[in-house]
Amino acid sequence: MATASFACSIYHYEFALPFLALFPLVSLYKNQTSSIKDRLIKDRLLKVLIENLPFLFVALSMVLFRTKFLPTIQKGLSYSVVCDSSHFFDVIAQGLAVNFAPAAQAFYWSLLSQPISMGLAGYIWLFATVLVSFKLMAKAEAGDKKTTALALFGLGLLLVPISYTIYGFSPEHMPVLETGMNRVNAGAALGVSLVLSSAVYLFASVFGNLSKKVFAALISLLVAAFILIDWQFATPWIVSWQAQKQIQQAIKNNAAKFESGDGILLVGIGRFIRWAPVLDGTWDFQNSVRIILANPKINATVLSDRIKAGNEGLIDSFGNLTLTELKYDRLWLFFCQKGLLLKVQSKAELEEKLRENGVEIK
Secondary structure, three states: OOHHHHHHHHHHOHHHHHOOOOOOHHHHHHHHOOOOOOOOHHHHHHHHHHHHHHHHHHHHHHHHHHHHHHHOOOOOOOOOOOOOOHHHHHHHHHHHHHHHHHHHHHHHHEEEEOOOOOHHHHHHHHHHHHHHHHHHHOOOOHHHHHHHHHHHHHHHHHHHHOHHHHHHOOOOOOOOOOHHHHHHHHHHHHHHHHHHHHHHHHHHHHOOOOHHHHHHHHHHHHHHHHHHHHHHHHHHHHHHHHHHHHHHHHHHOOOHHHHOOOOOEEEEOOOOOOOOOOOOOOHHHHHHHHHHHOOOOOOOEEEOOOOOOOEEEEEEOOOEEEEEEHHHHEEEEEOOOEEEEEEEEOOOHHHHHHHHHHOOOO
8 A cells, every 4th residue: 555655646746756765774673673573683674675565666666667658659748857966956955944944934834924714614623723723732642752752853854855756857846935836845745744743742742841721822822823824824725716716707708719630829917826736727727718618629728928939829839748729710819808809810910919019919
């Protein structure tokens, strides 16, 4: 089951691949504290090797799939690889700063100072969550698991830098707090959660004479702060969703105008609201349009610096991959801010309509 879970993770998104380096450490710790702890060290190492071979084979299969199979069938993106030790360690250092630097923490806590408006239902939910948290913490029995907590604390600290190693070979995946690129922090987030949860346990162990209710209240306040920060961080996503709904409704209102083979170029939209994407290109806008129109033969994309003027149509490409092509003689321009939908029949007419609206495509 663990191997299958790891396979699903890395084939879905490669950020889980570096976790492979931690599995032997987990196996060593598990075997050292199990019934076989009295065996010879070579027996323990052999058991660790056997336990981790399936994970290694899965990782190798994914690497071969990405580097050999997909290029052979000309599918998927080809990423440029940077073998630069300076860049490699810069990525890891930036990842550590994103998670632990005072400036990063100040960014999150600054969100609490901004106006919060989630409605009565939201605040009722917040109160209920804090109340449940308080009740659970007040009844919790810590037990004596300091060794386990310390191990998890150390594992979390290791997991954070290790999770960024895969991005150390890419010039395009520098860890950041904002923008959609903050997805590269997903692996480190697991490590930070281990550090925080084990730190809470260790704190409770050290200050065992602290009233349970006082400790529960402190943790509940921390939970409330995290919820409020999460709400604030989600605000751009809410605005993004509202903008998407308006554009989708406009497409639906003009559904009768579109035919199979037509292309739609969305013009005049901010592709991102802070760190939240609104409509960024073919991967979201085209699929949305096809679902709304119930027509898988409609092509659509968003005007961006990826768009190039080809001989027969506009080409949206990313790296070596052509995402879509909008033919000049089947092209609709949708100026979303003006609510203007225009049909063009040629490249010259396209350039004219865009110039009239202050837009240029290179």
